[in-house]
Amino acid sequence: xxGVTQTPRYLIKTRxxxxxxxxxxxxxxxxxxWYQQTPGQGLQFLFEYFSETQRNKGNFPGRFSGRQFSNxxxxxxVSTLELGDSALYLCASSLAEKGYEQYFGPGTRxxxx
Amino acid sequence: xxxxxxxxxxxxxxxxxxxxxxCNYSSSVPPYLFWYVQYxxxxxxxxxxxxxxxxxxxxxxxFEAEFKKSETSFHLTKPSAHMSDAAEYFCAALSGGYxxxxxxxxxxxxxxx
Numbered sequence: 436x437x438g439v440t441q442t443p444r445y446l447i448k449t450r451x452x453x454x455x456x457x458x459x460x461x462x463x464x465x466x467x468x469w470y471q472q473t474p475g476q477g478l479q480f481l482f483e484y485f486s487e488t489q490r491n492k493g494n495f496p497g498r499f500s501g502r503q504f505s506n507x508x509x510x511x512x513v514s515t516l517e518l519g520d521s522a523l524y525l526c527a528s529s530l531a532e533k534g535y536e537q538y539f540g541p542g543t544r545x546x547x548x
Numbered sequence: 549x550x551x552x553x554x555x556x557x558x559x560x561x562x563x564x565x566x567x568x569x570x571c572n573y574s575s576s577v578p579p580y581l582f583w584y585v586q587y588x589x590x591x592x593x594x595x596x597x598x599x600x601x602x603x604x605x606x607x608x609x610x611f612e613a614e615f616k617k618s619e620t621s622f623h624l625t626k627p628s629a630h631m632s633d634a635a636e637y638f639c640a641a642l643s644g645g646y647x648x649x650x651x652x653x654x655x656x657x658x659x660x661x
Contacts, residue, residue: 491648539592541590
């Protein structure tokens with residue numbers, strides 16, 4: 436089975452712009468979660484989607500949003516980028532039943548200048 | 549809210565020595581617990597998980613972890629460190645509903661030849 440894929444792998448944006456990141460989960464996985472990883476804060480949960488519905492949301496401002504499509508692929512969007520949004524954004528997919536482990540993609544490295 | 553504490557953001561061991569990475573969780577209800585490893589510029593890879601079936605959990609690459617409810621701990625060990633074990637290790641907990649996972653801050657393991 437192919438693993439979780441994320442595109443693009445690297446991205447450079449300017450403050451005030453918006454960005455869309457994409458995640459394709461492992462085939463058969465219906466849950467997709469997004470995390471922000473920074474050296475100072477570690478891994479912070481953004482949100483989780485299951486069957487096109489957001490089931491959980493972390494403590495991030497409304498500039499961070501996401502969606503999931505009927506084929507379980509997911510996108511996250513960050514509007515009005517700030518310097519502090521520079522981070523590695525990780526996507527993880529799961530079978531969704533409680534206790535099942537998450538499988539992570541390689542991440543998208545976003546740099547905001 | 550669930551919290552995960554990893555003692556020691558950096559740990560150094562000699563090649564062939566015991567690896568011990570510490571993790572404590574906060575929940576009064578034993579959660580599902582995981583250890584992940586992250587190599588530079590990569591996503592997270594699952595090492596092992598605890599789901600209440602057995603207190604001693606064996607994972608990949610010779611790692612194992614023991615769940616101790618009385619100490620609310622889930623420390624990761626490996627009898628003999630190898631150079632390829634140098635990476636960052638994350639302890640994580642899933643409790644409550646769905647896939648909202650809380651990660652520890654991470655421990656960078658350095659293996660000295």
